[in-house]
Amino acid sequence: xxxxxxxxxxxxxxxxxxxxxxxxxxxxxxxxxxxxxxxxxxxxxxxxxxxxxxxxxxxxxxxxxxxxxxxxxxxxxxxxxxxxxxxxxxxxxxxxxxxxxxxxxxxxxxxxxxxxxxxxxxxxxxxxxxxxxxxxxxxxxxxxxxxxxxxxxxxxxxxxxxxxxxxxxxxxxxxxxxxxxxxxxxxxxxxxxxxxxxxxxxxxxxxxxxxxxxxxxxxxxxxxxxxxxxxxxxxxxxxxxxxxxxxxxxxxxxxxxxxxxxxxxxxxxxxxxxxxxxxxxxxxxxxxxxxxxxxxxxxxxxxxxxxxxxxxxxxxxxxxxxx
Amino acid sequence: xxxxxxxxxxxxxxxxxxxxxxxxxxxxxxxxxxxxxxxxxxxxxxxxxxxxxxxxxxxxxxxxxxxxxxxxxxxxxxxxxxxxxxxxxxxxxxxxxxxxxxxxxxxxxxxxxxxxxxxxxxxxxxxxxxxxxxxxxxxxxxxxxxxxxxxxxxxxxxxxxxxxxxxxxxxxxxxxxxxxxxxxxxxxxxxxxxxxxxxxxxxxxxxxxxxxxxxxxxxxxxxxxxxxxxxxxxxxxxxxxxxxxxxxxxxxxxxxxxxxxxxxxxxxxxxxxxxxxxxxxxxx
Numbered sequence: 001x002x003x004x005x006x007x008x009x010x011x012x013x014x015x016x017x018x019x020x021x022x023x024x025x026x027x028x029x030x031x032x033x034x035x036x037x038x039x040x041x042x043x044x045x046x047x048x049x050x051x052x053x054x055x056x057x058x059x060x061x062x063x064x065x066x067x068x069x070x071x072x073x074x075x076x077x078x079x080x081x082x083x084x085x086x087x088x089x090x091x092x093x094x095x096x097x098x099x100x101x102x103x104x105x106x107x108x109x110x111x112x113x114x115x116x117x118x119x120x121x122x123x124x125x126x127x128x129x130x131x132x133x134x135x136x137x138x139x140x141x142x143x144x145x146x147x148x149x150x151x152x153x154x155x156x157x158x159x160x161x162x163x164x165x166x167x168x169x170x171x172x173x174x175x176x177x178x179x180x181x182x183x184x185x186x187x188x189x190x191x192x193x194x195x196x197x198x199x200x201x202x203x204x205x206x207x208x209x210x211x212x213x214x215x216x217x218x219x220x221x222x223x224x225x226x227x228x229x230x231x232x233x234x235x236x237x238x239x240x241x242x243x244x245x246x247x248x249x250x251x252x253x254x255x256x257x258x259x260x261x262x263x264x265x266x267x268x269x270x271x272x273x274x275x276x277x278x279x280x281x282x283x284x285x286x287x288x289x290x291x292x293x294x295x296x297x298x299x300x301x302x303x304x305x306x307x308x309x310x311x312x313x314x315x316x317x318x319x320x321x322x323x
Numbered sequence: 324x325x326x327x328x329x330x331x332x333x334x335x336x337x338x339x340x341x342x343x344x345x346x347x348x349x350x351x352x353x354x355x356x357x358x359x360x361x362x363x364x365x366x367x368x369x370x371x372x373x374x375x376x377x378x379x380x381x382x383x384x385x386x387x388x389x390x391x392x393x394x395x396x397x398x399x400x401x402x403x404x405x406x407x408x409x410x411x412x413x414x415x416x417x418x419x420x421x422x423x424x425x426x427x428x429x430x431x432x433x434x435x436x437x438x439x440x441x442x443x444x445x446x447x448x449x450x451x452x453x454x455x456x457x458x459x460x461x462x463x464x465x466x467x468x469x470x471x472x473x474x475x476x477x478x479x480x481x482x483x484x485x486x487x488x489x490x491x492x493x494x495x496x497x498x499x500x501x502x503x504x505x506x507x508x509x510x511x512x513x514x515x516x517x518x519x520x521x522x523x524x525x526x527x528x529x530x531x532x533x534x535x536x537x538x539x540x541x542x543x544x545x546x547x548x549x550x551x552x553x554x555x556x557x558x559x560x561x562x563x564x565x566x567x568x569x570x571x572x573x574x575x576x577x578x579x580x581x582x583x584x585x586x587x588x589x590x591x592x593x594x595x596x597x598x599x600x601x602x603x604x605x606x607x
Contacts, residue, residue, distance in 0.1 A: 014441075018441060018442050022442070022446060025451070026454070029454060029455060029458055030454070140588065140591055140592065140595070141584070143591065144536070144540075144584050144587040145580075145584050146540055146543050146562075146583055146584075148544070149543075149562060149576070149580040149584075152562070152565075152569060152576050152580070153576075153577065153580070155569065156569060156573045156576075160570055160573070260447060264449065264450065264453060264544075264548060265544045265548060268547075279450060279453070283453060283454060283457045283550070284457070284549060286457075291454060295454060298450055299446065302446070302447050306444070
């Protein structure tokens with residue numbers, strides 16, 4: 001597959017200017033006051049003069065900004081994401097954060113595809129039926145709700161009112177553990193945020209699948225397939241779905257970025273210690289090096305997801321590789 | 324003709340009604356609201372922390388800090404509508420301009436547009452918006468308040484509009500009636516304005532409605548996380564205040580959220596309805 005290999009290389013090469021542009025934008029905005037320590041002083045913490053001096057030396061604040069940028073970039077490429085103003089190395093803590101966020105995002109995406117695609121297909125096949133109207137109404141409600149607010153409502157009902165599930169955190173810090181062991185404890189903590197995320201994703205995926213399926217079902221080749229006597233099920237699952245699914249996959253891959261970006265509010269609601277929560281805490285306390293590090297990591301993850309989606313699309317649809 | 328289709332679509336009409344109601348509430352709500360915005364009246368008058376539906380002077384309850392929920396929701400409607408519509412207006416203004424230039428002339432505008440949309444596709448936009456909002460809060464916001472959020476959302480919203488505008492213009496440019504006009508000697512500007520822009524308007528109207536919905540949701544997230552303006556009433560701020568007391572005063576988080584769902588639903592239904600009315604292919 002020579003052309004696929006070429007496509008991969010082209011995509012990755014194209015990603016590099018994007019990463020650089022994002023890093024420049026983020027670096028500039030976090031250094032916007034000219035001096036990150038100035039911003040900290042606007043904030044809360046007070047430091048001794050020698051602490052300030054050593055921080056100044058560490059962040060090279062006596063250098064002009066473009067030199068600081070390249071010093072930072074050099075560090076970043078070597079895996080040093082910087083040092084938080086309050087709590088140590090960012091690189092040391094970023095991997096657990098990533099893991100905790102992905103612990104929610106990946107199962108949610110998977111479940112949403114598993115549930116949402118069949119529902120979307122059903123809705124498209126039975127357009128204008130009562131079931132279709134019910135599904136489309138529920139879906140449009142789903143995309144109109146703020147994700148984190150759904151989380152708050154679920155916390156009120158299932159945690160404070162019914163006491164069935166825990167409200168905060170990813171695990172209990174000390175016994176008693178929910179439902180017996182630390183493993184079931186982790187599961188119990190994950191159920192509510194996972195449900196919220198899955199529900200919202202299902203709403204989007206159902207709408208997308210339905211629209212694309214409707215579009216595909218009107219095509220001539222579907223009519224031809226039906227006319228040549230193929231059963232409805234074969235027509236739908238062998239011919240229509242393949243063509244309807246590619247735009248859905250693209251949107252899903254791209255929306256991985258949106259999902260990841262929606263993490264801040266949802267994770268804050270549940271105090272779920274992932275990337276989003278860390279970002280919000282760092283931004284609130286003006287811990288700008290951490291903010292910079294996390295933003296870059298999230299950008300890289302989104303880029304990776306986009307490239308993988310592009311590759312999957314190119315794999316499924318050979319016409320794409322030529323462009 | 325599109326209007327007739329629109330009128331027949333029940334959910335589109337519901338959407339339009341909701342949007343109209345929401346606009347009405349935002350503009351005139353200040354006359355219905357029993358208390359001024361951010362007023363801690365109840366703290367001094369012994370009616371703080373009331374549950375909803377118990378006291379008809381405070382139908383949706385009050386916060387621990389004395390703020391009346393119903394009153395604040397009405398005030399917040401204006402804040403959210405302002406952010407939603409103004410940010411969309413900015414995005415459309417910039418996006419239409421750049422998209423039109425890129426589509427019609429190509430060249431540097433086209434390159435700028437394609438480059439920027441590629442970058443925006445990949446950016447975790449919400450994270451960057453939060454970052455700008457937070458830094459802006461510190462550096463700029465004394466006095467700007469919600470306008471800062473409007474500007475930030477406007478700046479991050481234009482690539483989608485520009486991309487669609489450019490696509491539509493590229494498509495329409497090649498249609499026969501444009502070539503006919505050109506062969507009759509019509510100047511470029513005349514062609515652009517009379518023929519092309521009118522046709523570009525339909526997808527743009529749909530996008531605008533959906534963009535308002537999205538901007539309201541984003542604003543709610545920004546305010547909820549505390550990166551918005553703490554002095555102006557918005558629904559996100561209310562939900563955040565409710566969240567801190569969610570164990571005891573669940574109503575403070577519930578009702579503003581319902582208001583958000585209602586408003587966003589209205590704009591989404593309107594957008595979907597307009598899309599159906601203006602594009603007959605899907606609804607044949």
